Amino acid sequence: MAHTRLSATLSDWLDTHAEAIDAGTHDPSAIVPTLGAAGLFRLGVPGAGDSSRTGDAILAIAEVARHSLAAAFVYWSQRTFIEYLLQSPNATLRERLLPGLLTGATAGATGLSNAMKFLCGIEALQITAREQDGRWRLDGRMPWVTNLRPQGFHVAGAVTTPRGGSAIVALPHDAPGLSRSADLDLIALQSSNTAALALTDVDVPPEWLIHENAAIYLPHVxxxxxxxxxxxxxxxxxxxxxxxxxxxxxxxxxxxxxxxxxxxxxxxxxxxxxxxxxxxxxxxxxxxxxxxxxxxxxxxxxxxxxxxxxxxxxxxxxxxxxxxxxxxxxxxxxxxxxxxxxxxxxxxxxxxxxxxxxxxxxxxxxxxxxxxxxxxxxx
Ligand SMILES: Cc1cc2nc3c(=O)[nH]c(=O)nc-3n(C[C@H](O)[C@H](O)[C@H](O)COP(=O)(O)OP(=O)(O)OC[C@H]3O[C@@H](n4cnc5c(N)ncnc54)[C@H](O)[C@@H]3O)c2cc1C
Incomplete structure (x- = not known):
């Protein structure tokens, strides 16, 4: 398949708002529900819709990018977070978060640039987990994360574990100790809800673990x-x-x-x-x-x-x-x-x-x- 067609309604919506989404004058919180209502987050998700091939999601991101790269990057963030859950052994977390992510009722964000650089030996992980009463407490930062909807989001991050390994966790937007900066002042893609996150003593129960070993998980995703x-x-x-x-x-x-x-x-x-x-x-x-x-x-x-x-x-x-x-x-x-x-x-x-x-x-x-x-x- 060379192209994935968007509906005329969605194409028109993207064309109408592309400049405002880029300039930051469009309400960023409208993008995820609009793409969700068009069924785009279901593409390439087995059992969620007509297509179970990741390639269909890639072609749909391309189609959105034909109209607006900012909207396409928001789509990428949401769909990549969904992919993390699809490839996670934590079925309970997947079953709990997936329905809201697929419809676009909830936003999914990926703070894994740091982890991808870590995988290539470029930089150390920027979040550290300490153990306290059998649970992890996280400190650190994610300097760039897109799709942090102020109305609510889940974000994936990579952490150095108390035993010196590395793991991937999900965090809800309202976790005590997690704070979001104002949107970053960008030269483009401004309505993408891109901001920084600071973590101070954030409590992470084991239920939020996406994968206990980043070195195994990251090459796979x-x-x-x-x-x-x-x-x-x-x-x-x-x-x-x-x-x-x-x-x-x-x-x-x-x-x-x-x-x-x-x-x-x-x-x-x-x-x-x-x-x-x-x-x-x-x-x-x-x-x-x-x-x-x-x-x-x-x-x-x-x-x-x-x-x-x-x-x-x-x-x-x-x-x-x-x-x-x-x-x-x-x-x-x-x-x-x-x-x-x-x-x-x-x-x-x-x-x-x-x-x-x-x-x-x-x-x-x-x-x-x-x-x-x-x-x-x-x-
Ligand atoms: C609009 C926007 C949205 C973003 N959204 C997200 C997001 O949602 N999630 C997320 O995790 N990140 C996000 N990022 C961050 C992005 O993916 C990059 O990680 C970010 O731009 C940091 O790169 P840098 O140029 O600051 O890297 P620097 O570390 O300053 O490096 C500068 C350049 O050198 C390269 N480089 C550095 N060190 C090495 C080395 N040892 N070997 C080889 N090359 C090296 C870097 O890749 C880069 O090209 C976003 C960035 C932007 C601009």
Missing amino acids: RPAFVGLQCGLALGLAQRALEEAQASSGPRHALQAPLAQASHGLATLREQLIEGVHDGRYRTAPTALFELRISLAELAAQAVQLELRAHGGAAYLNGKRPGFARRWREAAFVPIVTPSVVQLQTEIAKRRAVDGVDAACARRAVPRAKPGVRGTKVVQ
Whole structure:
């Protein structure tokens, strides 16, 4: 399937409000219930609707991103939190939270950028658990979290456990000791309810544990985390290329690069969906990292082509609606964790390890078995 169609009502709603959602003048709390009412959070959730394929959720995020990257990122946050529950052994937590998340009555937020960086050995976990009367008490912070609806949310975070391991927990918005900052002052995506969270002596009962071992759990959810994120670049690139095509005449010098970019986009989309469905990214994450980098580059190239196609009109306020927003939205794609810089570094590290493997094989020198090493997972 190349596209997931949105209803005309939802497409119109997104088009009508995309600028305000970007500028922060639209009520952010409307996004999750609107996407929920359209059934989007059910996509790719076994037993929740017509589709049980994660690829359908990726394509739906792409479709929303064609209209508004901010709304698509809110969708990603909600759907990724749902994915954490789907892949959690804690069935009670899943059964308790899922109904509200699927309808959009409750917001789900993911504070796991820190954990994804931790997984790659880039930074330490920013939340620490102490044990008190058999329960965990958490201290720390999550500097960036999207979809923190002031009306209520659940958020996933990674913590260093009292025994020095790492675990993933969910927290409700009203947990005593959890405080939300005002929305961060962003250059785009402003109605995305993006804020920081501070944790001071937050009591976490065992029922809120998503997984007791982050080093095992994170590599498992990462293909969905990154795959769903790829929907953002797919949709933004698609829309920018459509706008560029509409603006450039048939004999225009842009025809060749536009055709090349459109072909590249279709190929990457196909590879992504196939790979997510056949599970190859679980054992070969580098291929997914490369795909995410290629999509980020393609999104940047697509808005550049849109600019060139519009010419000076793109620079006049109101002459080419949506262009300036897409230009700012495109700046988000390479920096969201895992960032392009992070992925490039990770790929280089893995290649160096593979190089060592190859050299060892040539010299018949045994190498340490891949596995969990200290705080860092090497797959
Ligand atoms: C609008 C918005 C919404 C966001 N929403 C969320 C959210 O919902 N949840 C969430 O968890 N996070 C969220 N983030 C955070 C985001 O995913 C990044 O983690 C955040 O931008 C932090 O990256 P940084 O540039 O501050 O990283 P820095 O640590 O300052 O690094 C700068 C750059 O270098 C790279 N880098 C740093 N150290 C290394 C290293 N050792 N090796 C290789 N590369 C390295 C980084 O990836 C980055 O590209 C959001 C960010 C934005 C802008």
